[in-house]
Structures are given as C-alpha cells and as structure tokens.
Amino acid sequence: MRISSAQIFLQGLASITNGYSSISKTQNQLATGKRITQAADDPIGVVRVATLGAAINRSEQYTRNASTLEGRLRLEEGAIESSINIIQRVRELAIRANNATETNESRAAVAVEIKQLREDLVQLANSADGNGNHIFGGFQEGSPPFSLNSGVVTYSGDDGRRNLQIGPARYMSDRDPGSAVFMGVPDGNGSFTTTPGTGNTGTGSYNGSSVTNPALYTGAAYTISFTAPGSYEVLDSASTVVGTGSFTSGDSIAFQGVSVTIEGEPAAGDTFAIASGGKTDIFAELSNLITTLETSSGSPVSNAARNTNINQGIEGLDASLARLIGVQTDIGGRMRSVADQIELNADAKLQFQTLRSDLEDVDVPAAATLLSQQLVSLEASQAAFARVQNLSLFNFI
C-alpha cells in the first residue's frame, strides 16, 4: 500500500500520544487506588458504589445510635442498682425494727435513717445524664420528675419511652419512664391486701399472706372474723360464711386459694379484711414505714398494730424489690440485644465495604504490570518514530 510522508509522521505521533493517554489513566488509577476515577468508567459500578456508600454510612450511624443507647442503659442500670441497695437496706432496718427488743426511741432513730434513704432514692429517681437530662422523666427530661413534699412523693413526668434506631428496622428504648420504675407497684402481697379492723381489741397481728391456689382465688373480698379467741369464720362480701376453723397464734388461715398468717391473740369480734390489691409507689412504702416507726406504742394492742404495719411494709419492700429487679433484668436483656445489634451492624458494614472495594478499588499488581507494559510499548513507539523519520531518499541525492 502506498503511504504518504504525512501519514508516516501522523501515525507515529498518534501511537505516542495514545501511549501517553493510556499510561496517564493507569497512573491515575494507581495514584488514587480507585478503579473508577469517573462515573463513566463504570456507570453501573458507580451507582452500586454510591448505594453501598450510603448503606455503610447508615450502618455506622446505627452503630453510633446503639453505642449511645448502650451508654444510657448503663447509666439507668447504675441508678436502678443503687435503688435496689437502698430498698434492701430499708428492708434490713424494718426487720430489725420489728424486733420486740427495740424501743420507741430506737425505732424513731431507724425512721430517721429511712427518711434519709427516702431522700437518696428521690435523688436517684431524679438522676440526670451528662447533659442534665432527667432519665426517669419520660419525654419530660427537662425538669426533675419526682418531688417530695411532706412525706408524699409525686411524679410529674409521663409514660413516654424514647426509641433510638439501632438497625435498619430495629428500634429500642434508651430509658424507662419513672412511672414504670418507681410508680404503680402492686399493693399488699402482690395480689391482695390484708387490713386489720380498726376496732380490733386483741393482739392479733398480720404476719404475711400468699395466694396458694391461683385457680381458686377470684380476687373477691373476704373478711376473717374471730368469733372467739380460738376460732374464726371467713365471710364473703355478701356475709356468707365460706370457711370456719380454730386458731392458735402463728396459724395460717387458708380459704378460697389464699392463706393468711396471723400472730398473737385476736379477741372475739376482731376482723381482718382481705381485698384485691391496688397500686402504690415505692416512696409511699417507705413513707408508711417511717410513719409506723415514728409512732410511739406501749400497749400490746398498739404493738400488734405496729407489727402488722411493719410486716405490711416489708411486704411492700419485697414488691418494690421485685419491680426494680424486673426493670434491671429488662435493661440487661436490652443491653445484650444492643451488643448483638452492634455486631450485626459491623458485619453488614464489613460486607458492604468488601462489595464496594471489589467494585471500586484497583487491582494494584495488575495495574502495575499493565503500567510497565504500557511504558515498554511507548518507548518502542518513540524509538520507531525517530528511526523512521530519519529515512529519506533525499539523503542520497
């Protein structure tokens, strides 16, 4: 084929410029470490890379949210733990105060200590996080949710549970409202309350109760009425006798699936009323104990009333402990779930990152090999260009 002189020149030049342009591309890939330097390099890949980038960002965000959540749960768990310690201390004090060897004065001293513990508990219930936000206020974290006024603690927070997003479709609350921690504790033994009649003249005192057969217990109200110091009958709300028996101190009176233990010597006509329990709060349990311990007593009848009150108080403390331990267990469960979720997020993130790396990162050994090949061929083009351009018939004329 006939070749023109301009063509020889242009072809030589073109192979050199092409050589430079492919070297520059490979060099750019090696310098940035990215296979895709512009979207047009791999249109489908770049969209996948961006989608994966957003997914990685979200995984990281979920993990940040989960870590925040973990920290908050730990803070709440600390407050609950301290509350449990306080209630246990109060319980010890109550049992000691119930001892017959204690005097009015020593009981008053215990009451002072319990008062202090009640204030500590209010303070715990008003705990704030590092930003001064009250953790037991529900949504109303801006002001202390609990206030103590002449022995009565009121809750001014709400039931709001704040959820944080810790996974693509996973939400978890980062705290519990005070209403679900310190308030709404079941009264009595958890099922029913036992109240001695106000006109009781004997020394019979309440000393614990339980539901022995839930299938039989309907929640109806009953009255245990002593017909004589050694015998009793049980009446339902329609005053129908549903049980009778003889009684000695410390006996458990059992009927309709429940059992009530009474100590001392009830007089004829003394009554103990059984009613299904309502709700109270942990602070009220402490306040009741304080009132009981502050009240001086001397007569056997008032001693019996005091024993009843202290026993009821201990029962209330047990219910409070059960509530707090329940909350603690729930927090523990959530902390485990969060830890799992953090791991899940990390796995997902790693998977996304691997996928993204496969798509956008350059294969360094392959690119380096390619670069040296390209350099060799550019050098060859340059050498060939110089040699060919030297050729001319005019050199010989």
Add this chain to the structure above:
Amino acid sequence: MPNLLSNSLSGLLSQQRAIGTVSHNIANAQTPGYTRQRVEFGTREPQNLGFGSIGNGVAIQDVQRIYDQFVISEIRSSTSAMNQMDTFHSLASQVDNILSSSGNGVNVALSAFFSSLQELADDPSSLAARQVVLSEADSLIARFNSIDQQFDTLQDDVSNRITSNVSSINGLAQNIASLNASIQNNIGNGITPNDLLDRRDAAIEELSKLVTVTTVPQDDGALNIFVGGGESIVTGSQSYDLSAIRNDFNPFKVSVAIEHGTGSKIIDDRISGGTLGGTLAFRDDILDEARFTLGRVVYGLSVSFNEQHREGTDLTGALGGDFFGVPVPDALPSTRNNSAVGATVTLTDVSELEATDYRMRFVGGTWNIYDKDGSAQTYTGTGTVGDPFLFNGLSITVSGTPVAEDELLVRATSGALENVTRLINNPASIAAAAPTRAGANTANTGSGEISNGEIIDVNNPSLLASSNITFLTASTYQINGSGSFTYTAGSAIDINGTRVVINGAPAAGDQFYIEPNTGGLGDNRNALELAGLETKKLLDSSTTNLQSSALEILGQVAVLTRNAEINRDSQQIILDQNVSRRESISGVNLDEEAANLLRHQQAYTAAAQAVGIAREMLDTLFAATR
C-alpha cells in the same frame, strides 16, 4: 531537423513542468487537504510523411488531482460523527464530574443530612445536635445551589458554543460560496483549478466538523450544501446564514434558526452531527435531564420533609413550620404569544411528579401539553380555578384568554435546584417531638400497655385536647366517657388525630390517656420519622427513594458519557482509516517525489542532449554547405 529540435524542446518544456509539479507536491507535502498532482504526458499529433509518421514530441495532456470522491464523502460523514461524539463526551464528562465527585456529590450530602437527624433523634433536647442538623441542611442546599450554578455555567457555555459554531458555519458557507464562484469561472474557461478544488474540499471538511452536511455537485463545477436534512446554506455562489436566536421562554438559552421569507425557523431538532449537533444533544439529553431529575429530588425532599416537620413540635412546644423553602413551579409565556395568557402551577402530589418540564400549546381551542420528549400528556379538567388541569401531580390554572398557537412553558422541576432554601433559623424550632403523648394510669391493675402515640392528622382541631380511654370491662372500653368499643389487643385506636395502640390485658376500670406533650423535650418521635425519610420511597408513585433518585441521574449521565466515549473512539478509528485511505491515495510521499524528480531530471538531461545533437547536426550540415 526542426522536428528533432522541436521534439527535444517539447521534452525539455514538459519535463520542466513535470519537475515543477513535483516541487509543488514536495512544497505542499504538509499542507492539510492538499491532493497530490501528477502530470499526464501524451504524444503530440505525428507528422505523416507518406512512408509513415514521425513523432512530433511530447505534450502535457493534463495535471491531474489524484483523489477518490467516495473516500472524501466518507471522511466528511465520519468527521461529523466523531466531532459530535467528542463534543458530547467532553461536555457530558463535566456533568459526570459535577455529579460524581465523591466529596461533594448529592448522595453524600443527603447521607450526612439524614445522619444528623439520627443524631438529633439520639439526643433531641441537645441544641448542639440541632445546630448540626441546620448546618447539614445548609450543606445540602449549598450542594443543590452549586450544582445549579455549575449547570448554569455549562448552559452559558452551551449557548456560547452554539453561537460561535453558527458563526463559523456562516463563515465557511460564505467561503465555499466564493470558492464556488471562482471554480465556476475557471471551469467556464476550460481550466481545472486543482488547488481551488482542494481548498473547497478542505472548507467542506472543516464544515463537517461543525455539522453534518450533504453536498450536491452541479454541472458548472459548483457544490450546493445543505444542513439539517434539506436546509440550503450554499447554492452556487450564494450562501445563506444560520442564526443563533434566543429561546422563546428563556433568554439564556439559544436555538439555531434559519431565515426564511416569512421569518426565522428554529431547526434545533433537525441539526445533527459535528460539534453543533453534539452541543445540542448534550443540552437536551444531559443538561436539561439532570436539572429535571435533581429538581425532582429537591421537591421530594423538601415537600415530604416539610409535611413531616409540620407534624412535630419544637423545643418550645409549638408545632413545627416548614423546614425547607420549597420552590414554586411556574409557567412562562412564550415571547411569541399573541395574548397575555399565563398560568398558575401548584404541586399537588410530589410522589406523582415526573422529572420533566412541560410545553403547553393552544391549538384548535384546546391546550395540548407535551413533556420533554414531546409526547402528549393526558390530563383532566378545563384549566379554570374550579376545575384545573390535573396530571402527574400538578394542578394548572390558566389565566387570560389564549389565542391559537400560544405557548406556555411549565417549569415543573427545573427551577427547584436554584430556589430551595432553609426556613428554620432557630435550632430550637426543629420539630423533633410529637405534639401529643399517651400514658397509662399508674393505678391500673391490668397488664395493658399503651404505645407512645403517633400523629395521623396534625390538623385535627382537637389534637391538643386531653382524652382518656377507660375500660368498662376487660374487652370493652369507652373514649372520653362515651361509647363502648370492643377491645382487640394491638389494634389502632384513633382519637383526635392521634393514633395509639394498646397491647396486653387491661382490667375493668383501667384508664389510659392522651395528652398534649407539654415539656416533652426528650421526645424524638418526629425526629425518627424525619430521619426515616432517607429510605422512604417518596418518588415515582412511591417506588423510589431520594438516594436512588439522585443516583439515577448519575447513572444515566455516566451511561451516556460512556457510550459517547465508546462511539467517539470507534468513529475516530473509522475516521483514521478513511484519512489513511485518502492519504494513501492523495497524500504526498517524499521518497516517491524524490524518485520522480530523478526521473524527470534524467529525461530533461536527455532532451537537452538531443538539443545538443540537433545543434551538432546543424553545424555539420552548415559546414558541408559552406
């Protein structure tokens, strides 16, 4: 003897001319568009002497241009195709860069904005977290605005390119017309003007770089030239100018038009090939498209975000207002309209919004509405206030009385990138909380639990009224002391715009309440909803989320850029092959010319020797007769 002398002389002269042609070739070896020339020798009419004829020497028959017309037209068409792809590719790469630059792409800004909302949900009463949301919103808006500005710059660039391409086309057309005149003149006088033909071919090739042309040769040597499938720009020695005129709707956009007897006619749609065709294709397929698609992302974000934001309450307990300033779609009348017709456009459903502007044309007493591709839209309504045109999430009310051929441009999405703003300035005004909350009475004896409450109708006039749900029995409840409804665990109960869900087994007498969320600083319910918009399918009839929609245009531009690159490279190969073919036919090879030079020099020397011999013979003859 005179025969011998004149034969030698003819040889001398012819070889001299041939050497002249060779030197012309050598001189023009690097001249673009030069076609090598070759002298065609032929014998002169012989002298018949009865016994036979004696040759009368040599004469130059012709100086030929060595070319192949087919290759020349191939080069023109591949030049047009290559330049179109090259221009398209280089412009598209710029958009590709704007959209894909990883540090400042829309997707990264969207991710960062929604992350800041998650952080807000983590700590809704923190002013710092709130401030970050405002800053990230600003970055996102700045991203949209900056993309808009870069698009504007490109739009200006496109307009300038169109204007300068049109004036280059006009200059070349005038040049070709005057070359046509000279060629006609020469051929009329029986001369083949080789170099003029070369110059005309070069000018046409130059023109092919700008736009695809078709040529029709005339008998008198002239070439007539057409663009856009039949618009004549050169006829014989006459050229006709194209013009770059301002768009009827947008003075910053220009269109290519040709002057006619009745006025100018826009021929944008018919221009193809060359840098002009590439520029026009880029404007329609990429620049406008990117503006439409990203504009729709802006609408999807701002409208949906505002709706959700209005459902929440801020740190002061007030209902959230609009967070983003949503751009308002508008309708521009054409400058050619013969009436004062106008239109008001409102966005009725962002999820139905299409990524396009619309052109409305009043023909035969009705409005025809076309999208960016020119396909007619089906709409309902009559365009009046009471019965507006409704289609694709838009509502349009026409004002004024249109006359036939009036046009309106509905900018449904294209103005969004530029005009989106942030309206919330105080960090405390971000509505992270919900206006109401629900709770249970602490004295409840059952195990019923109530959800926090979700706002389903923020406009309910009694939204902030306190309500209660009281269980009459374990399976029935009343609301605010009236009615008796059957309780199903886990089913929704809607009261005054708030939806709550009760689970578990409530006991008779148990009470639940809904109350205004006074002091609810720690509530993040609305912040979570706002953060959730990132993955919510807000666009395309609820099939596409914001991230995907923003990526869609990136992918689209990348594919078009990629295709343009591939096409450009393949057209370049075709062009190179054609140029090689032309070069191999018409190009000058210096070695060949050197050989020819030697050949003609030898022939010249030989002819000169023959003159010497003729002279010696004459001398001999003169001496003999002296």
